[in-house]
Amino acid sequence: MSTDPNCIFCKIAAGQIPSRKVYEDEEILVFHDIHPWAPVHVLMVPKAHIPSMVEVGPEHAPLLGKMMALGPRLMRELGVSNGFRTIVNTGADGGQEVGHLHIHFIGGPRPWAKG
Template identity: 35%
Template sequence: MRSATGWERTQVAQSDPECLFCKIVVGEVPAEIVREGERTVAFRDINPQAPTHVLVIPREHHPDVAAAARAGTGLVDELAREAQEVARGEGIGSDYRLVFNTGTGAGQTVFHVHAHLLGGRGMEWPPG
């Protein structure tokens, strides 16, 4: 729901009261929000790995990108679209990396699907 000052923070239908990112969505935990949409929230990573490092998350809770894709609601597409809008707003245009870590072995530490938008410098390959 949109208010005069932006998106109101409200409980979402599918959330986990113990999840850090769900708490950010409802405003219980502060974050530097850079963009909000009806289904998404984008905020700066607290441990940036590039000049621009923004996390794009859905308002609803899914533990990882595979679970979000299985839900079949177009959420992964929405995350990618929102990441593109954030990149444009951050002035990095179409030169960015979008990363989903899935599982502890891949470095996922918060089990709420999130896309890492990285940019503002050259990206080497292969990554770390």
């Protein structure tokens, strides 16, 4: 599994930086966002360093499928029952702030909704 020694998400996945873990297995780590947009806001990262969706290839399909199937289960377990957002920011123009593929799962009252 490839990692980047300068990547904050690689360091979190390796346990070098603490996080509030929600789920972990040999391929994936899910943890609470330190700047949540809603009552439930978790980040799901592959433990292998994949810089962004641009670098995803057919070999990543099983991992990405697993990630997308895991998200709804975790949101239910975290008490989200009225829907949630699934966001993958890609590249600088797509709003990606950390150069490691990650999926935001955001649920609860919607602060982004117009009042």
